């Protein structure tokens with residue numbers, strides 16, 4: 001079993017004209033319901049709901065503030081290594097691109113950690129490309145050991161691992177897993193992942209569940225928006241999140257809404273996700289998953305980020321570089337271009353001006369006392 | 370009229386406990402404390418960052434009793450570790466045990482909470498367990514040495530009020546411990562109702578922190594808790610289905 005079966009069932013239904021059959025009345029009825037089901041989710045993602053964004057936003061804001069309060073959790077990503085054996089059509093780290101690759105040495109990890117910790121941030125997300133040779137589990141563990149001296153919480157965004165490997169990393173002090181399916185539409189997935197182990201659709205889809213079983217406190221999933229029809233992709237993401245929430249109630253499930261960004265290569269996504277569509281997705285996630293964290297990255301421009309903080313987002317990255325060693329070293333290649341280059345301080349100031357409290361530390365991994 | 374609530378040997382004149390989460394800025398905390406008249410304030414140890422220049426503790430007036438909570442704990446062991454850590458960092462020996470395994474509704478895990486209560490009470494902590502209002506679990510917490518129990522009125526952060534009313538009534542009737550209704554109260558009228566029912570106190574966070582004017586809401590809750598308590602002490606008149614004559618109808622038979 002696993003989410004794959006649900007995804008297959010959804011696939012059979014979701015490509016038909018399901019979206020067209022709903023009306024504004026359906027949306028308004030859904031907004032009055034206490035517990036939303038799969039049909040409600042479809043309604044919220046339908047064209048009919050696109051005309052009710054204001055009503056949806058009001059409900060979403062209320063839900064967000066009651067469940068999360070007036071706070072926004074901040075974190076920053078740290079790129080450890082850009083070696084990668086895959087060829088994904090949308091990424092600068094893809095093995096077909098020729099640029100000097102690097103991975104951080106323990107000293108460099110420490111140096112980066114110090115620089116980031118000095119901004120006040122206590123939650124960090126570490127990233128690597130996929131290379132069992134250059135950035136194996138043992139290397140990640142070694143880095144985590146250093147990072148734990150500086151951060152309350154360390155999460156990983158690396159290639160899918162086995163349940164045992166996840167357990168090993170959890171033991172080493174990792175408490176969160178982020179893993180995007182990129183694209184749920186299986187055929188498109190096969191088209192975009194041309195070479196390397198990432199081609200195996202199902203291995204990726206089952207990985208968040210392996211993370212839940214391994215005991216991570218938080219598991220964060222998402223679709224890279226723009227690769228396929230966004231309504232369908234958002235439906236799958238939210239259903240995947242609900243599946244994990246139902247099956248692993250002890251794990252905090254979060255969703256992200258990354259939109260495609262320019263990178264080294266030529267690929268341009270066919271399915272443009274407008275700002276309006278992005279808003280509809282965020283609102284639908286919040287209403288369908290009232291307690292799930294929603295992460296917004298610096299892929300989005302600052303002006304838009306400043307608006308989205310009132311619509312359901314609960315976590316934001318700040319002070320971001322998508323290069324290996326981007327906080328202290330020179331000359332890296334960014335994985336993709338970011339849009340919001342503001343520092344942690346600037347983001348905090350913006351949040352405060354909007355009556356939100358930036359939270360730098362929301363959790364501590366407990367050592368025995 | 371002196372009517373203190375005694376917990377862990379401390380006499381409290383205010384029966385309103387408040388929280389520190391969800392505020393738009395920490396500088397609101399002293400103002401809310403002031404307006405609420407509260408003497409006990411919970412703080413999530415997971416959010417405490419001594420290295421930060423906006424450390425939450427520094428915003429809490431000195432006169433307050435700190436009630437560190439174990440929010441974030443998913444097992445009894447984690448709760449115990451958090452409690453010991455809080456004590457070691459000088460936050461006192463009161464602890465609100467929160468063990469939550471259900472991230473969807475945030476409902477407490479009574480079994481793990483009982484275990485943590487046993488351990489921490491035996492170590493001399495003043496233990497206030499947050500719980501689902503279940504009589505046998507509450508009795509076991511009492512037996513384990515809890516200083517009070519804190520059953521939920523409805524799930525955390527929902528502002529839905531006293532949905533567990535009937536169960537709270539039973540807990541209040543059966544326990545020898547103070548029953549402090551924690552979570553779910555959204556309106557001052559609901560806090561008053563809990564107090565009228567005989568609750569020893571109420572703990573609130575979301576309702577105040579997410580109000581348009583948190584200070585004013587804090588003072589509204591202060592009044593409501595005091596009014597509800599007075600009504601309870603005064604003894605509510607019986608509720609009659611039909612009109613009752615004020616002089617007995619069968620008095621002539623004496």
Ligand code: SF4
Pocket residue numbers: 084085086087088091092093094095128129130198
């Ligand atoms: S998306 Fe990940 S796996 Fe694909 S090329 Fe980039 S780094 Fe490698």
